[in-house]
Amino acid sequence: MGRKIDLALGVLNGAVGDYLVRTDNGLALPMALHLHGEPVAPTPAALAAAYPEATARVVVLVHGLMNTEDIFAMPGGRDYGTLLRDDLGLTPLYVRYNSGLPIADNGAALSALLSTILGVYPVPIGEIVLLGYSMGGLVLRAATHAAALSGAPWLPRVRRALYVGTPHRGAPTERVGRVVSALLRAIPDPYTRLIADVADLRSDGLKDLGDADLRHEDRARRTLQVTLRDPQHPVPLLPSISHHLVAGALSDERWVRTLFGDAVVPVSSATGWRSLGEGLDPSRVKVFPGMSHAAIPRSLDVYAQLRQWCAAP
Amino acid sequence: MVRRAMTPTGKKRLLGLRALLEDVVEHGSSAVERVHRETAERTFAVLAAIPPVAGPARVVHDVHDAALTGVYGSIRLVNRAVGAVLTVVIEEATKPDRE
Numbered sequence: 396m397g398r399k400i401d402l403a404l405g406v407l408n409g410a411v412g413d414y415l416v417r418t419d420n421g422l423a424l425p426m427a428l429h430l431h432g433e434p435v436a437p438t439p440a441a442l443a444a445a446y447p448e449a450t451a452r453v454v455v456l457v458h459g460l461m462n463t464e465d466i467f468a469m470p471g472g473r474d475y476g477t478l479l480r481d482d483l484g485l486t487p488l489y490v491r492y493n494s495g496l497p498i499a500d501n502g503a504a505l506s507a508l509l510s511t512i513l514g515v516y517p518v519p520i521g522e523i524v525l526l527g528y529s530m531g532g533l534v535l536r537a538a539t540h541a542a543a544l545s546g547a548p549w550l551p552r553v554r555r556a557l558y559v560g561t562p563h564r565g566a567p568t569e570r571v572g573r574v575v576s577a578l579l580r581a582i583p584d585p586y587t588r589l590i591a592d593v594a595d596l597r598s599d600g601l602k603d604l605g606d607a608d609l610r611h612e613d614r615a616r617r618t619l620q621v622t623l624r625d626p627q628h629p630v631p632l633l634p635s636i637s638h639h640l641v642a643g644a645l646s647d648e649r650w651v652r653t654l655f656g657d658a659v660v661p662v663s664s665a666t667g668w669r670s671l672g673e674g675l676d677p678s679r680v681k682v683f684p685g686m687s688h689a690a691i692p693r694s695l696d697v698y699a700q701l702r703q704w705c706a707a708p
Numbered sequence: 709m710v711r712r713a714m715t716p717t718g719k720k721r722l723l724g725l726r727a728l729l730e731d732v733v734e735h736g737s738s739a740v741e742r743v744h745r746e747t748a749e750r751t752f753a754v755l756a757a758i759p760p761v762a763g764p765a766r767v768v769h770d771v772h773d774a775a776l777t778g779v780y781g782s783i784r785l786v787n788r789a790v791g792a793v794l795t796v797v798i799e800e801a802t803k804p805d806r807e
Contacts, residue, residue, distance in 0.1 A: 418731065420728055421724030422721055423724070588743075589742075593739075
């Protein structure tokens with residue numbers, strides 16, 4: 396029952412989470428670490444109790460839009476976090492957050508949370524691995540951006556970041572939705588305007604996905620044109636971190652990869668750095684044919700690749 | 709017998725659900741009222757352009773608008789009243805009681 400409520404709240408927050416916060420509604424999810432579905436307070440006592448075998452290497456897992464950390468769960472109670480713990484000794488820290496808030500806000504909140512955890516974690520943290528699924532990868536990038544600007548103490552401990560099905564260059568479905576909404580609003584008919592009003596109720600977080608807006612200034616520049624971003628966007632990848640990208644594709648056919656990607660995120664968006672002049676080492680980009688957006692956060696094939704990247708010196 | 713009290717988070721969520729449902733009815737009824745009013749305006753605008761029926765149409769228009777305001781306003785009033793009652797019920801129901 397509790398798990399179902401958590402999943403429902405994850406969906407609700409992704410859809411209208413910004414409204415819930417604006418109206419001080421108790422259904423809004425605060426950002427917090429979670430373990431076995433329960434929140435873990437960022438205090439020495441709570442962290443020591445939750446992680447009695449805490450290790451100096453941690454992996455921070457961040458879910459996507461309308462999800463909770465449950466999105467990573469595989470049959471048998473395993474997930475990327477527990478597998479990395481068993482295989483490489485990383486302690487998994489699962490972050491749950493309100494995915495309807497602007498990505499910039501969630502990034503800043505995550506940076507603050509990690510700064511707090513760094514000071515109260517049971518053992519000194521030597522390395523932080525970042526692992527984000529879908530929107531979670533954008534939240535991680537926004538967090539590193541906020542941390543770089545504020546000089547957050549956790550950032551120097553991040554050596555690698557793993558992005559799984561993350562729309563680095565935006566999600567076309569949201570951009571199409573934006574255009575359809577604008578068209579409906581332009582029609583001088585009260586019924587079409589009503590539909591547009593309902594469509595525009597979608598959250599700030601969801602709207603941010605359209606062009607992968609990581610900063611408030613990016614959101615302010617948003618236009619109706621379905622074009623790629625200007626050269627200043629996206630926020631550059633921090634050179635101090637080793638970045639690794641995983642993309643899914645419904646099939647190996649070139650046209651399917653181009654048009655549909657993993658059914659939500661095109662391959663070009665999940666791996667799109669080269670076209671933006673940010674060339675990544677090809678060994679750090681992996682495309683999995685036959686992998687949908689729903690399957691990519693809990694696949695043993697994907698895990699094998701993540702493990703390899705995490706095991707590298 | 710001591711009944712287990714609802715956790716503060718559970719109570720907060722219950723009150724949040726009540727508030728969200730109230731918001732949906734409040735904003736939903738306002739949106740439907742706007743569509744209803746704008747749709748009716750079109751019809752009354754046509755009638756107002758026909759001299760023999762323009763006078764009576766204006767009267768019907770005024771009555772229609774008054775009824776519209778009354779009906780949708782009463783929906784929102786009842787909605788707020790139900791919301792207030794539910795808040796009290798939730799507050800009472802989530803108190804630990806003893807028998």
